[in-house]
Amino acid sequence: MNTIRNQFSSLHQLREKAPVFLAVLFGITIYASACNLWVPEESIFYVSTYTITLLGKYLCYALLALAVDVVWGYCGILSLGHGAFFALGGYAMGMYLMRQIGDRGVYGDPLLPDFMVFLNWQELPWFWHGFDQFWVAMLAMLLVPGLLAFVFGWLAFRSRVAGVYLSIMTQALTYALMLSFFRNEMGFGGNNGLTDFKDLLGFNLQSDSVRVALFLCSALVLALAYCLSLLIMSSRFGRVVIGIRDAEDRARFIGFKAESYKVSLFVYSALLAAVAGALYVPQVGIINPGEFSPLNSIEVVVWVAVGGRGTLYGAIVGALLVNYAKTRFTAVFPDAWLFALGALFVSVTIFLPQGLMGLFRGKRLFRGKRLPWFKRRKNAGETG
Amino acid sequence: MTMLENVKRTVQRYQTWPLSSGEKQPAIDISHQVLLYVEGLSVSFDGFKALNDLNLYINDGELRCLIGANGAGKTTLMDVITGKTHPDSGAVYFGQTIDLLGKTEAQIAQLGIGRKFQKPTVFEEQTVFANLELAMKANKGIVSTLLARLSPSELDWIAEVLDTIGLKADYKMLAGALSHGQKQWLEIGMLLMADPRLMLVDEPVAGMTAQETERTAELLTSLAGERTVVVVEHDMEFVRSIAKTVTVLHQGSVLAEGSMSDVQNDPAVIEVYLGEEQ
Numbered sequence A: 001m002n003t004i005r006n007q008f009s010s011l012h013q014l015r016e017k018a019p020v021f022l023a024v025l026f027g028i029t030i031y032a033s034a035c036n037l038w039v040p041e042e043s044i045f046y047v048s049t050y051t052i053t054l055l056g057k058y059l060c061y062a063l064l065a066l067a068v069d070v071v072w073g074y075c076g077i078l079s080l081g082h083g084a085f086f087a088l089g090g091y092a093m094g095m096y097l098m099r100q101i102g103d104r105g106v107y108g109d110p111l112l113p114d115f116m117v118f119l120n121w122q123e124l125p126w127f128w129h130g131f132d133q134f135w136v137a138m139l140a141m142l143l144v145p146g147l148l149a150f151v152f153g154w155l156a157f158r159s160r161v162a163g164v165y166l167s168i169m170t171q172a173l174t175y176a177l178m179l180s181f182f183r184n185e186m187g188f189g190g191n192n193g194l195t196d197f198k199d200l201l202g203f204n205l206q207s208d209s210v211r212v213a214l215f216l217c218s219a220l221v222l223a224l225a226y227c228l229s230l231l232i233m234s235s236r237f238g239r240v241v242i243g244i245r246d247a248e249d250r251a252r253f254i255g256f257k258a259e260s261y262k263v264s265l266f267v268y269s270a271l272l273a274a275v276a277g278a279l280y281v282p283q284v285g286i287i288n289p290g291e292f293s294p295l296n297s298i299e300v301v302v303w304v305a306v307g308g309r310g311t312l313y314g315a316i317v318g319a320l321l322v323n324y325a326k327t328r329f330t331a332v333f334p335d336a337w338l339f340a341l342g343a344l345f346v347s348v349t350i351f352l353p354q355g356l357m358g359l360f361r362g363k364r365l366f367r368g369k370r371l372p373w374f375k376r377r378k379n380a381g382e383t384g
Numbered sequence B: 001m002t003m004l005e006n007v008k009r010t011v012q013r014y015q016t017w018p019l020s021s022g023e024k025q026p027a028i029d030i031s032h033q034v035l036l037y038v039e040g041l042s043v044s045f046d047g048f049k050a051l052n053d054l055n056l057y058i059n060d061g062e063l064r065c066l067i068g069a070n071g072a073g074k075t076t077l078m079d080v081i082t083g084k085t086h087p088d089s090g091a092v093y094f095g096q097t098i099d100l101l102g103k104t105e106a107q108i109a110q111l112g113i114g115r116k117f118q119k120p121t122v123f124e125e126q127t128v129f130a131n132l133e134l135a136m137k138a139n140k141g142i143v144s145t146l147l148a149r150l151s152p153s154e155l156d157w158i159a160e161v162l163d164t165i166g167l168k169a170d171y172k173m174l175a176g177a178l179s180h181g182q183k184q185w186l187e188i189g190m191l192l193m194a195d196p197r198l199m200l201v202d203e204p205v206a207g208m209t210a211q212e213t214e215r216t217a218e219l220l221t222s223l224a225g226e227r228t229v230v231v232v233e234h235d236m237e238f239v240r241s242i243a244k245t246v247t248v249l250h251q252g253s254v255l256a257e258g259s260m261s262d263v264q265n266d267p268a269v270i271e272v273y274l275g276e277e278q
Helices: A002-005 A009-037 A049-075 A082-104 A114-116 A134-158 A163-182 A208-233 A236-246 A248-253 A258-284 A294-309 A312-330 A333-349 A354-360 A373-381 B001-016 B072-082 B105-111 B130-133 B142-147 B152-164 B178-192 B210-223 B236-244 B258-263 B265-278
Strands: B034-045 B048-059 B061-068 B089-094 B112-116 B198-201 B228-232 B245-250 B253-258
Touching: A002 A009, A009 A208, A049 A082, A049 A208, A049 A236, A049 A258, A049 A294, A082 A134, A082 A163, A082 A294, A082 B152, A114 B142, A134 A163, A134 A258, A163 A294, A208 A236, A208 A258, A208 A312, A236 A248, A236 A258, A236 B130, A236 B142, A248 A258, A248 B105, A258 B142, A294 A312, A294 A333, A294 A354, A294 B245, A312 A333, A312 A354, A373 B245, B034 B072, B034 B228, B048 B072, B048 B089, B048 B228, B061 B072, B061 B210, B061 B236, B072 B198, B089 B142, B105 B112, B112 B178, B130 B152, B130 B178, B152 B178, B178 B198, B178 B210, B210 B228, B210 B236, B245 B258, B253 B258, B253 B265, B258 B265
Parallel strands: B061 B228, B061 B245, B112 B198, B198 B228
Antiparallel strands: B034 B048, B034 B089, B245 B253
16 A cells, blocks of 8 residues: 555655656756857767757747646636737746847937837836836736736636637637737737847846856746646645536536636636747747737647647647747648648547557557547448 | 444444534425425536436435436436536525535535445545545535644544444555455445445446445435435436336436336336336
C-alpha cells in the first residue's frame, strides 16, 4: 500500500516525471545559448541569434499548448479561443514596451506612443497610465486575461454550457476581441498593433545577450509551468477534474461543485496563456490584432492533438514539432501550409487519437482495439 | 456470513474514525422518525406528467423498495431528490428542517444523500482505487483537494471497502476495464465511501449473476438500520428477498404501499403492473 500512497502524492509524481523533461529542456536551451554567445560565427557549431529567437518563440507556443492541454486534455473543455488570452498577455507587455520607447519614437513625443500622435490624440488614454512601470504591466498581464477567463467561465460553466457550444463561444470571444482591437479608437494601435520596441527593463532588445536571456527566461517559465501543472494534475484536484471530464454527473453526485472546478482550471489555463503571450512579444518584436485571429487558436488545438492530450509533455512536444514543420514548410510551399495542417489534424484524429505520445504509452491502439477507421469500415461491411 | 460481518465492521468503523470533516453540515432533525418527506410533487416534461402529486415518506433506517413500470417516475423522483431536476410544485424535506429543493447536486450530496445511477457510472479512465478515493467523505472544496494527502486511516478505510465490494485484487485496474457487475459494485463501494445517511440505489443488480445478486441483497440489507436505503429495482425476485416495505409507483404517483405480499394481492397493482407478468 505504500506504493499507492506514492502514486497518490503529487510531490512523488513530480520527482518521478519531471527530471527527464527538465534535463532535456535545459540541456538544449543552455547548449544553444552557449553556442550563440561563445562560439565564433564561422564555426559550424554557431547558433545564430535568428535561431535563438525562433526557438524562444517555439517555447512560448509550447507554453500556450500546455495551457490548452490543461483544460482540454484533463477537463475536456475544448477552448478554441486561447489565442485571446495569449494576445491579451502580449498586449500588456507591448504597452509596457511602448512606454519604454519614450521620446525615441518617430515623432519624438515624450509621453504619447507614435500611433497616438499620428491619430492626433492630445493625451494618454486612462488605461495606458501606469504602464511605464514594469510591475503594473505584469499585474495587468495576469489580471486582465484572468478576469476575462473568470467571468466567461463563470457564466458559461454555471449555465452548464459544454461541448461544441462552448467551443463556438470561445471562438466568438476571440473573434470579437480581434474586431475591437482592429479599431483605432480602442487605443491599442489598431491594425498595426504595437511595435518598434527599443528596450525591456533598460536592456536593448536587439542585443544578442538580451535575446539569449529572453530565450532562457522562456525555458525557465515553461519548466515552472510544467512542474506546477504536473503537481496540480497529480493532486486530488487533478483526479476530480479528470472525473468531471469523464462523468460530470457522478462527480456532482459525490459532492464536487463541477462548475467551480472548471472555472478555476480555466482561469489557471488562461494565466499560463497570458504569460506565454507576454514572453512572446519582446522576442518577436510586435503584437497586433492578428494574434486574436480564430485560426491561431485552432492551430494550438492541432499542436496539442498531434502531441497527445492529457500528458502535458505531449502538448509541448506537439507545439515544437508542428511549429518546426511550419517554419520549414512555409519556406518551401508558403500557400500549402494550411492544407498540410488540416491534413495533419485529420490524420492524427483518425490514426493517432492519443497523439504521438500515444505511440509510446498506448499499446492499446494496436493491441486488441482496432483503429477506428478500420472498425467503421468493417461495420459498414456487415450492415451493407 | 463472513461478508455480512465484514460490512458491519466497516459500517462501525465509519463512525469512529477521525476523518477530515467537510463543511459544517446542519444536523438532520429526525425527531418524527421520518428522514425524507416528499409531498405533492409534480414534474412535467413538455406536457408529459412524469410525477403527478406524489407523496412519499421514508423512515430513518428503513430499507424501501420502489417498483413500477417503465415511465412510472422512479428515476425522475430520484432526480428531484438529488437536485438534478427541479419540480413544478411540491416539497422535499430531508429530516424536519432541511429543504432540498433549490439546493445543487453537490450540496445535496454533501448533506449525506448518495446515489447510484441506473447505468453504472464510475470514472472509467481512473483506477478502482482512485474512484473510491474521490468518493470518500472529505472536504470537497478546491483548496483542500489541491492539498489533500491520503492519511493511513483513510488508506485502511479504502482497503476495507475494497474488501467489502470484492475488488481488492483489482484496485489498480482502470474502472472502465471492469465487468458490468463489478462496475455496479464499485459504484456501491463509492456510495459506502461517501458515508451517506440516505442511499438512493437505482437498479443495483442489473447485469449481475445470481450469486452476485445474492451478495448485493446481503449488503443492502446489512446497510439498512445504520443508514436509510431506497432501492429501485425491476427484478421482483430480488425485491422480494430484501424488501420489508414496497412502494408501487404508477404514472407518477403512488399506487400502493405495504409489505410485498400486501402489494402483490392489491387488485389495482395486479391490474397495472404485476398483471402483465402473470
